[in-house]
Amino acid sequence: MFDETDHNRMRAALEEARLAFDRDEVPIGAVLIHRETGEIAARAGNRTLEQCDPTSHAEILLIRDMCKKLGVQRIPDYDLYVTIEPCPMCAAAISYARIGTVIFGATDPKSGGITSPVALYTQPQLHHKPAILSGLMSDACAQIMKDFFARKRT
Amino acid sequence: MFDETDHNRMRAALEEARLAFDRDEVPIGAVLIHRETGEIAARAGNRTLEQCDPTSHAEILLIRDMCKKLGVQRIPDYDLYVTIEPCPMCAAAISYARIGTVIFGATDPKSGGITSPVALYTQPQLHHKPAILSGLMSDACAQIMKDFFARKRT
Numbered sequence: 001m002f003d004e005t006d007h008n009r010m011r012a013a014l015e016e017a018r019l020a021f022d023r024d025e026v027p028i029g030a031v032l033i034h035r036e037t038g039e040i041a042a043r044a045g046n047r048t049l050e051q052c053d054p055t056s057h058a059e060i061l062l063i064r065d066m067c068k069k070l071g072v073q074r075i076p077d078y079d080l081y082v083t084i085e086p087c088p089m090c091a092a093a094i095s096y097a098r099i100g101t102v103i104f105g106a107t108d109p110k111s112g113g114i115t116s117p118v119a120l121y122t123q124p125q126l127h128h129k130p131a132i133l134s135g136l137m138s139d140a141c142a143q144i145m146k147d148f149f150a151r152k153r154t
Numbered sequence: 155m156f157d158e159t160d161h162n163r164m165r166a167a168l169e170e171a172r173l174a175f176d177r178d179e180v181p182i183g184a185v186l187i188h189r190e191t192g193e194i195a196a197r198a199g200n201r202t203l204e205q206c207d208p209t210s211h212a213e214i215l216l217i218r219d220m221c222k223k224l225g226v227q228r229i230p231d232y233d234l235y236v237t238i239e240p241c242p243m244c245a246a247a248i249s250y251a252r253i254g255t256v257i258f259g260a261t262d263p264k265s266g267g268i269t270s271p272v273a274l275y276t277q278p279q280l281h282h283k284p285a286i287l288s289g290l291m292s293d294a295c296a297q298i299m300k301d302f303f304a305r306k307r308t
Contacts, residue, residue, distance in 0.1 A: 054250040092243035
C-alpha cells in the first residue's frame with residue numbers, strides 16, 4: 001500500500017518526533033505535503049511545553065503555520081503524515097482545515113480521535129472527512145512513544 | 155440556577171460575540187474567570203478570518219493566551235463562559251487545559267462537541283472532564299448566531 005515516497009515522508013515526520021523527544025515533548029512529529037509537487041511544505045513536532053500551550057500539537061502547529069503563510073483558513077491541497085493517530089482536538093482541526101488525506105503511523109487507542117470510540121470522522125458534526133491511511137512505519141512511530149513514557153516513569 | 159454574576163459574565167462573553175460579528179467572524183464569544191477572585195481574567199471572540207487560522211476559536215484563543223501569560227499548560231483555577239456549546243476541537247482543548255467548569259449559553263446540535271452525539275466528555279479518551287452548565291442567556295446567545303447566518307445567506 002505504501003511506497004518509498006510514503007516512507008521518506010514518514011521518516012521526516014519521525015525526525016520531528018525525535019527532535020520533540022530531545023526537547024522533552026511528547027514525541028509526535030508530522031509533515032505537510034503539497035499534493036501537486038509532492039514536496040514537504042512544512043514539518044513540526046509537539047511544542048506544548050516550550051510554547052506553554054496545550055494546543056501546540058504537531059498537527060495544529062502545521063495547520064496554523066501553513067494557513068497563515070498562505071493567508072487562508074483551508075488547505076485542501078495538502079496531505080498530512082503524522083507519526084501517531086491524531087487526538088480529537090487535532091482530528092477536528094484537520095477537518096476544519098480541509099486537509100485531503102491523513103496518513104498516520106501508529107494508532108492511539110488511549111488518546112486517539114479517529115479509530116478510538118470517539119471516531120470523530122464518523123460523526124455528522126465534522127463536515128469534511130479526510131481520507132485516512134494508517135500503519136505506515138507504525139512500529140517505529142510507536143516505539144519512540146514507548147521509550148518516552150518509559151523514561152518518564154523511571 | 156444562574157445568578158446575577160453569571161449573567162454579567164455571559165454579557166461580557168456576548169459583547170465579544172458582537173465584536174466578532176462586526177469583524178464578520180462567526181459570533182461566538184467567551185471569557186475566562188479566575189475562580190478565587192471571581193474576576194474576568196481574559197476575553198475573546200472568534201478570529202479565524204483575521205488570523206487566517208481555523209483553530210482561532212474564542213475558547214482556543216483564551217486557553218492559548220492565558221497559558222502563555224502564566225507560563226503553564228494547565229489552568230485549573232479558571233472557569234470558562236462561552237456563548238455557544240464548544241466544538242469538538244475546543245472541547246478537547248478545554249480538557250487538556252484542565253479548565254474547571256464550562257458554562258455555555260446555547261447548545262449547538264450541528265457542530266457541538268458536548269451535547270451532540272460526539273459527546274466528547276463521555277469518552278474515556280478525555281481524562282479531565284470539566285463540569286458543564288448550560289442554558290445561561292441561551293436565547294440571546296443563539297440569536298446573534300441566527301442573525302449572522304441569515305445575513306450570510308442574503
